[in-house]
Every structure is written in structure tokens, then in C-alpha cells.
Amino acid sequence: MLKMLLDATGGIVLTNDGNAILREIDVTHPAAKSMIELSRTQDEEVGDGTTSVIILAGEMLHVAEPFLEKGFHPTVICRAYTKALDDAIAVIDKIAFKIDVNDRKQMLNILQSCIGTKFTTRFGSLMAELALDAVTTVAVDVAGRKEIDIKQYAKVEKVPGGRIEDSAVLRGVMFNKDVVTPGKMRRRIENPRVILLDSPLEYKKGENQTNVELLKEEDWEQLLKMEEEYIAGLCRHIAAFKPDLVITEKGLSDLAAHYLSKAGISAIRRLRKTDNNRIARAVGATIVNRVEELQESDVGTGAGLFEVRKIGDEFFAFLVECKEPKACTVLLRGASKDILNEMERNLQDAMGVARNVVVDPRLVPGGGAVEMTVSAALKDKATSIQGIEQWPYRAVASAFEVIPRTLAQNCGVSVIRTVTALQAKHAISANTSIGIDGDTGALTDMKELGVWEPYAVKVQTVKTAIEAACMLLRIDDIVSGLKKKQAGGGPGGKPQIDTGDDVDSEQMLAE
Numbered sequence: 060m061l062k063m064l065l066d067a068t069g070g071i072v073l074t075n076d077g078n079a080i081l082r083e084i085d086v087t088h089p090a091a092k093s094m095i096e097l098s099r100t101q102d103e104e105v106g107d108g109t110t111s112v113i114i115l116a117g118e119m120l121h122v123a124e125p126f127l128e129k130g131f132h133p134t135v136i137c138r139a140y141t142k143a144l145d146d147a148i149a150v151i152d153k154i155a156f157k158i159d160v161n162d163r164k165q166m167l168n169i170l171q172s173c174i175g176t177k178f179t180t181r182f183g184s185l186m187a188e189l190a191l192d193a194v195t196t197v198a199v200d201v202a203g204r205k206e207i208d209i210k211q212y213a214k215v216e217k218v219p220g221g222r223i224e225d226s227a228v229l230r231g232v233m234f235n236k237d238v239v240t241p242g243k244m245r246r247r248i249e250n251p252r253v254i255l256l257d258s259p260l261e262y263k264k265g266e267n268q269t270n271v272e273l274l275k276e277e278d279w280e281q282l283l284k285m286e287e288e289y290i291a292g293l294c295r296h297i298a299a300f301k302p303d304l305v306i307t308e309k310g311l312s313d314l315a316a317h318y319l320s321k322a323g324i325s326a327i328r329r330l331r332k333t334d335n336n337r338i339a340r341a342v343g344a345t346i347v348n349r350v351e352e353l354q355e356s357d358v359g360t361g362a363g364l365f366e367v368r369k370i371g372d373e374f375f376a377f378l379v380e381c382k383e384p385k386a387c388t389v390l391l392r393g394a395s396k397d398i399l400n401e402m403e404r405n406l407q408d409a410m411g412v413a414r415n416v417v418v419d420p421r422l423v424p425g426g427g428a429v430e431m432t433v434s435a436a437l438k439d440k441a442t443s444i445q446g447i448e449q450w451p452y453r454a455v456a457s458a459f460e461v462i463p464r465t466l467a468q469n470c471g472v473s474v475i476r477t478v479t480a481l482q483a484k485h486a487i488s489a490n491t492s493i494g495i496d497g498d499t500g501a502l503t504d505m506k507e508l509g510v511w512e513p514y515a516v517k518v519q520t521v522k523t524a525i526e527a528a529c530m531l532l533r534i535d536d537i538v539s540g541l542k543k544k545q546a547g548g549g550p551g552g553k554p555q556i557d558t559g560d561d562v563d564s565e566q567m568l569a570e
Contacts, residue, residue, distance in 0.1 A: 061178060061401075073397050075178065076404045077110030078102040090531055097527050101519060106411015107173055108520040111462060115520060118461040119528035122454040127532075131447065137529040139451035142444070143437055144525045147459075148518060150436045151429060154491045155421040155514045166191055166416065172425050172510040173412045175497060177405040182223055186402070189389055190409030192228040196387040198417060207414045212337055212386040215406060217399040220371050221392035226402075231341050231379035233388045234334045236327050237367055238376075239311055243320040246367040251303035253359040253378070255339055255346045260293055260305075260319075260328075261312035262286040287314060293350050294318035300358055304365055308335050325365070327376060338378060340386035412513055421514035424505035426494025427463030427481070429517055434459040435485040455525070463495055470500030477502070 064072040064083045072083055078098045086092055097116055098109045123136050158165055170187035179186040197212040198205050216233055238244040273279050294315055297305060304325050311328035319326050330338075339346050344359025363380025389406065393399040416422070423429045437456035444452050460478060467477040477495065480502055484493045494510065496503045505511070 071397060072400070073178075074401050074404060075176065076401075076408070077113055079404055081109075081113070089537055090534070093527070093531060097523055101523055102411075105415055105513075105516045105519045107408050107415075107513075108516045112520045112523050114461055114465060115458070115524035116527045118458040119455065119524055120531060122458045123451065123528065123532055126451055126454070131451070133532045133535070135448060136451045136532055139444075139448040140455055140525050140529050140532075142448070143452050143455035144522065146437060146440055147433045147455075147521055147525075150433045151423060151514070151518060151521070154429065154432060155423050158416070158420050158422055160417050160420045163191070166413065168509045169416055169422065169511045169513070170409050170412055173512065173516075174405055174409050175510070177408070178401050179405045185224065185226065186405055186409050189226060189228055190406055190413050193387055193389050194410055194413040194417060196228065196230075196384055199385055205418050207417060209407075209410050209414055211333065212340055213389060213410065214334070214337060214387075215389045215391060215403050216375075217391045217393075217396070217403060218370050218375075219393065219396055219399060223393050223398075223402070225390075225392040227390050229377070229379050229388045229390060230384050231362060231377065231381040231388070232334070232337045232384075232386060233375050233377045233379075233390065234330065234338075235373060236330060236376050237374035239316045239326045239328055240320055241367075244316075244325040245303075245323070246325070248303045248325065248365040249363070250360070251362055251365040251378075252301060253304045253306065253338070253342050253344050253362060253365075254297060254300065254302040254353065254357065255335055255344045255359065256305065256307040256350065257309070257332075257335070257346050257348050258307065258350060259309035259311070260290070260307055260315040260326075260350075261310050262289055290314045291318055294322070296350055296353065298322040298324065300353060300355060302358060306330055306335065306338065308332055337386040337388070341381045341384040342378060343383070412516065415513040415515040419513070419515045422511040423514055423517050424492040424494060425510035425512045426497065426503070426505050426508070427466050428492050428494035428505050429512070430459040430462040431481050431485040431494070432491045433521075435482070435488075466495045466497060467500060470495065470497065472500030 061073050061075050062080055064074070064080065066072055066083050072079060074080060078101070081095045081098045084095070086095065094113060094116060097112050101107075101109050101112045119140070126136055127133070158169075160166065167184055167187045170190055171184060174180060174186055177186075193213045194207055194209065197209065198207045200206075214232070216235075238246060271282070273282070290312060297319070302324055304327070305319060306327045308330050309328070311326055316326060335346055338344065339359070341361065342359030343361035345357040347353050347357050361382045361384070362378045363382070364377070366377045366379070367374055368377060369375075391399055391402050391406070393402055434456045437459070438453065441449055441453040441456060460482075463481055464474055464478050467474045477500060481493065481495065484490045484502060492505045493502055494505045495501075496508060497510075
């Protein structure tokens with residue numbers, strides 16, 4: 060089910076993503092703020108499991124409440140929780156298995172199961188394919204390990220209009236810019252030579268206010284001529300490398316545009332730094348800070364086509380058909396901005412999952428199977444623990460059952476019967492992959508159903524939830540840093556914050 064939220068600016072947010080919902084909620088309780096922070100951390104770290112981490116952390120605190128009421132010291136409870144965390148990760152390590160990340164069909168299955176509860180599931184495997192293509196494009200090998208920077212090199216461009224099926228991962232980049240002088244410069248170039256600049260192609264202005272005193276009229280003409288010659292020199296230096304396209308992050312004067320168009324060079328100005336970095340990776344160019352330092356090796360020749368297209372009311376520049384693009388743009392089309400925003404959130408989750416699997420190619424069964432396996436293993440281990448720590452340890456085992464319980468609730472089946480049947484199945488150690496089918500609520504073998512979760516997401520969820528619960532359990536008091544006083548001395552006065560500015564340090568207190 061989706062939630063409709065009204066944000067602070069009056070707009071609406073349609074989503075069922077845990078992080079997106081909690082980000083919009085305004086809370087004042089410090090512990091609640093700390094819980095919301097968990098969701099944000101989970102989203103940044105692994106990109107998925109934002110709802111699970113909140114549910115699990117909340118349940119860990121809930122099962123600890125009876126022990127606090129009975130007088131258990133928080134340190135004892137935290138010690139038992141830490142033991143349970145170590146044992147839980149050891150159990151997950153045992154049931155995890157490696158996969159071949161080059162097997163596209165298996166990778167798509169994993170992504171499908173991870174975004175199965177999302178809004179975009181109704182469009183089949185479209186989101187999974189987009190996410191997998193984007194991640195495999197931006198992946199690079201650095202010192203024997205995979206480095207995947209989705210945030211910087213996989214840009215999501217949302218363009219309202221068209222059909223959702225028109226969404227695609229470009230073999231290159233696109234950005235919302237047109238050439239400087241559309242009538243004179245080419246808008247379509249095949250196999251372009253691209254030069255990227257981080258310097259202005261206009262006359263240098265003084266750093267501070269500059270005064271020039273002119274005594275003769277010829278001096279003014281001389282000054283203008285010097286400016287023209289400077290610009291012409293820059294353009295001649297660029298034209299010597301025979302580029303087809305020049306892109307700069309700074310300004311480009313009309314005079315420079317005139318010289319470049321005369322040389323048959325198309326130019327784009329005031330591009331974002333992030334877009335320029337993506338273009339550099341896609342076409343194999345180097346961003347140059349001074350035109351005088353330009354070399355042949357800085358020219359990018361990796362793009363197969365430069366083209367400016369009009370989509371809706373705006374012009375977009377495309378540098379596509381790249382030979383080895385290590386950066387890409389994901390073009391999303393849809394009916395409205397709300398749908399596009401939710402598609403982007405789902406895509407970011409899917410890309411996060413794909414990145415985790417490529418970096419650490421281990422999987423665990425989904426559908427609550429892992430949680431029930433961990434729960435059963437911790438209950439067995441609890442009998443061997445000495446002292447009062449046994450009870451909080453056993454409580455952690457029961458807290459893990461909240462995930463399959465929530466799944467059963469969402470399917471509309473009898474929660475008690477389903478969870479009890481699942482417990483019975485997991486009492487036999489061979490049934491580690493039995494979980495709940497998210498559509499029907501029936502108990503199914505997740506291996507046959509093909510529902511998998513990345514090992515990194517599951518371990519991060521468990522670690523974050525238990526460590527956050529331990530941190531909150533150690534709090535014994537909340538002290539406010541704000542000192543409030545009643546205005547006018549009466550109870551009906553408006554509370555004001557005492558800043559201490561009106562205190563006279565020299566004044567003696569009356570005896």
C-alpha cells in the first residue's frame with residue numbers, strides 16, 4: 060500500500076519507501092529523531108531495508124520494556140543483545156551462498172524480489188533491467204575490487220510525458236542544455252571530438268573593482284582590440300586541436316561563440332560540475348583548467364553521436380553510443396511528476412541492491428526465512444547461556460519474528476496460524492529457506508520461488524537495529540538544553556528562551 064504525504068512546501072509525496080516517509084514526518088521526541096536517523100543511514104549505506112530496520116529496532120526496544128520494569132540493568136540487557144547480534148550474524152553467514160554476478164537472469168531475479176513490494180512492480184522487470192544496466196555501466200575495477208559510484212556517475216533524468224516503457228539507460232550522458240547559437244552551430248555530430256573546459260571563454264574581469272583611466276580616444280579602441288585579440292587567441296588555440304564540440308563550466312562570450320562557429324565548432328556553456336565529470340568518464344576526455352595547457356590526450360573521442368533533441372518544451376543534449384561509457388544517464392518517462400519521483404526512489408533502491416550484490420556476491424533467502432532461521436537458532440542457543448542474560452537473549456530471538464509477522468499481516472492471512480506453522484518448519488534445521496509468499500501468504504520454499512535478498516542488506520539491517528536499540532536503552536534521562544521562562548511572570552505568558560544577554564556580570568546580588 061502507498062502513503063500520500065503532504066510535505067512542508069505543500070506538495071504531495073506518494074510512496075511506500077520507509078526512508079521517504081520518515082523524512083517528511085516532523086517529530087520532536089529525541090528518541091524518535093534517533094530512530095528516523097536509522098532509516099537514513101540504512102538508505103545511504105546499502106540503499107534497501109529502510110522499513111525493515113525501523114520495524115526491527117522498534118521490536119527490540121519493545122521486548123526490552125518488561126525487563127526494565129522488572130529492574131534489569133540496561134547494561135545487562137545490552138550485553139545480551141550484543142551476544143545475540145554476534146550469533147545472529149554467524150547464522151546468516153552459514154546460510155549465505157555466493158552467486159555469479161555475470162548471470163543476468165539470476166541478477167534480475169534478485170532485483171525483482173527486492174523491489175517486489177514497490178510501486179513499479181506492475182511494470183514487470185523494467186526497473187530491475189534499468190538498475191542492472193546502470194550499475195554494470197558505471198562499475199570499474201580499482202586495485203582488484205569493484206568500485207561503483209552510483210550517486211556521482213549514474214544520473215537519473217526525469218522528463219514528464221511519454222510512456223513508462225520509454226524509460227531507458229543511455230550508453231552515454233544527457234543534460235538539459237542547448238548549443239550557444241542554435242542557428243549557426245551544428246546540433247548533430249557523429250563521432251565528435253570533445254574538449255571539456257573549466258575556464259571561461261571570455262575576457263578576464265578584475266578580481267576587485269578595476270579602474271582604467273583613458274586619456275585618448277584611441278586608447279579605448281586599443282583596449283577593445285586587446286580584448287578581441289585575447290578571445291581570438293583562445294579560440295585559435297582550441298581550433299588547432301580540430302574539436303567538434305567544446306563544453307565549458309563557465310561563461311562563453313558572444314565573440315568566442317562567433318569565432319568557434321566560424322571554425323565549425325559547436326559550444327555549450329555553464330554546465331554543472333557533476334555533469335562535466337560524467338561526460339569526462341563517458342567520452343574519455345580530461346577536464347582542462349587553462350586553455351593554454353590543452354593537449355591532444357585531453358580530447359575525448361569515445362562518443363559515437365552528439366545530438367540535441369527537443370523533449371516537451373525543453374532541449375536536451377545527448378552524448379551517446381559511447382565505446383566504453385563508465386558513466387550513464389537513466390532517462391525516466393512517466394505521466395506526472397509524482398509517478399516519476401516514486402519511480403526514481405524505486406530505481407535508487409534497485410541500484411543500491413545491484414551494487415551490493417556486485418561488490419559482495421552473497422545472497423540469503425527472502426520472505427522472512429532468514430529471520431525465522433535466526434530466531435530458531437537463538438532460541439536453541441539461549442538454553443546454554445548462564446545467568447539473567449538468558450532472558451534478554453531469548454527476547455531478541457522472539458523479536459526477529461516481527462518481520463515474518465508483518466509479512467503475514469500484509470498478505471491478509473491469519474498471522475498466528477502462519478507464524479506458528481513457520482516456526483514448526485524452522486524447528487527442523489534443514490528448512491532454512493522456508494518463508495512467506497508475499498502475494499498469497501502461503502509457506503513456500505524461497506529457492507523455488509526465487510526470492511532472494513543481498514547478504515549486505517540483511518546484515519546491515521540486523522546490526523543497525525540491535526546497535527541502535529542498545530544505544531537507546533542506555534539512556535536514563537533526557538536533559539533539555541533550552542531554558543524557558545514565562546513572559547510577564549504570569550502563567551499565560553508566552554515562553555521565551557533566555558539567552559543570557561541581559562545578565563549584568565558586575566551587578567551584586569542583594570543579600
